[in-house]
Amino acid sequence: EVQLVESGGGLVQPGGSLKLSCAASGFTFSGSALHWVRQASGKGLEWVGHIRNKANNYATAYAASVKGRFTISRDDSKNTAYLQMNSLKTEDTAVYYCIRQEYDGSFFDPWGQGTLVTVSS
Amino acid sequence: QSVLTQPPSVSGALGQRVTISCTGSRSNIGAGFDVHWHQQLPGTAPKLLIYGNSNRPSGVPERFSGSKSGTSASLAITGLQADDEADYYCQSYDSSLSGYVFGGGTKLTVL
Numbered sequence: 001e002v003q004l005v006e007s008g009g010g011l012v013q014p015g016g017s018l019k020l021s022c023a024a025s026g027f028t029f030s031g032s033a034l035h036w037v038r039q040a041s042g043k044g045l046e047w048v049g050h051i052r053n054k055a056n057n058y059a060t061a062y063a064a065s066v067k068g069r070f071t072i073s074r075d076d077s078k079n080t081a082y083l084q085m086n087s088l089k090t091e092d093t094a095v096y097y098c099i100r101q102e103y104d105g106s107f108f109d110p111w112g113q114g115t116l117v118t119v120s121s
Numbered sequence: 122q123s124v125l126t127q128p129p130s131v132s133g134a135l136g137q138r139v140t141i142s143c144t145g146s147r148s149n150i151g152a153g154f155d156v157h158w159h160q161q162l163p164g165t166a167p168k169l170l171i172y173g174n175s176n177r178p179s180g181v182p183e184r185f186s187g188s189k190s191g192t193s194a195s196l197a198i199t200g201l202q203a204d205d206e207a208d209y210y211c212q213s214y215d216s217s218l219s220g221y222v223f224g225g226g227t228k229l230t231v232l
Contacts (some may be wrong), residue, residue, distance in 0.1 A: 035221070044123065044226040045159075045167065045210050063220055096168060107157040107172035108212065114166050 002026040009115030022098035034081040034099040038094035125224035132230040143211030149190035
């Protein structure tokens with residue numbers, strides 16, 4: 001079964017940092033791109049960024065709202081992707097999902113169950 | 122404001138047909154990028170519903186169908202069932218933003 005499991009969410013103060021993990025199983029992790037998408041409570045989905053595979057030099061791209069503050073990385077030996085979030089703002093409060101993209105231009109599937117990040121003093 | 126525009130809500134009676142529109146521009150849907158649809162049932166993570174404009178993943182009923190034309194796409198649901206009540210999101214790629222984009226989501230209410 002193709003599965004993604006996020007972890008690492010929690011409560012953090014504004015200006016703080018947090019690192020989320022996304023553990024994958026059931027597919028060839030090293031060949032896939034991994035995306036992060038977030039959803040504030042009662043709001044819609046917002047693409048955060050992604051990391052491509054080794055064949056594409058692990059290239060990353062980010063939404064303007066997080067560029068320069070968030071960094072996506074991956075460890076193919078551990079089948080895990082990461083989202084390092086720095087200089088957190090209250091508006092970063094959301095459930096964060098990781099999703100697989102099998103190849104460039106293809107669809108997002110599956111979604112993980114999400115992990116909640118709360119930025120508050 | 123989302124790059125892809127969806128109606129905030131739609132409703133339909135049990136057994137009826139509804140459609141949800143997704144309007145983009147020449148830098149996303151109109152540029153030829155595929156449109157995908159995701160269904161989010163209450164309290165759960167989103168799930169892929171339609172991929173590549175009109176394809177259903179295994180396990181998705183034929184009642185769900187997608188189409189694309191010009192700078193817009195549509196999701197149609199026939200034979201509405203109570204458990205179709207969910208939020209539906211369209212998604213594509215935008216070349217101007219060099220990133221992926223979602224519609225604002227449409228809440229489906231089954232009457």
